[in-house]
Amino acid sequence: MDLELLKVEEIERVLVVVAHPDDAEYGLSVAVNSFTTAGKEVGYLLLTAGEAGIRDMEPAKTKALRAHEQRAACQEVGVEHLTILDFPDGEMEYGLDVRKAVAKEIREFQPDTVAVINFDFSARWGINHIDHRVTGKVVADAIRDADNPWIHRDLDVEPWKADRLLISGS
């Protein structure tokens, strides 16, 4: 499939939504760096703190370490807006609660473009992580939710339409 090259000048604000600290650093952050270098605003939303990501380390310690690493990684590519939510690492499920959390961030941050990583069943390394698969589906649906004034009416944030979904490494 031939894809047209993305015209960076057509985007202004990008919201990156991933499941874990370091997900964006497997390729997507290269694109982020080109956006911020071109003067675009980029924000990150992490749905989990990645607390289950290191086998030999207690979740509370892992959580703090990975937040620290993510802040440093964001600094490297000129990203100041970083939100880390507390959905359970490794146990994410598709549902209205997480769709609502993403829709809320889209309405508040007001991106024209949302970016995710590959959420296919397969990834370069084998079977893709369940949290990645869930996150991609959630984000695709939350983009639509965010623009619908009759969905998540209790959020008390104006609807917002993001026009474009970028998928890295798909």
Ligand SMILES: [Zn+2]
């Ligand atoms: Zn991950």
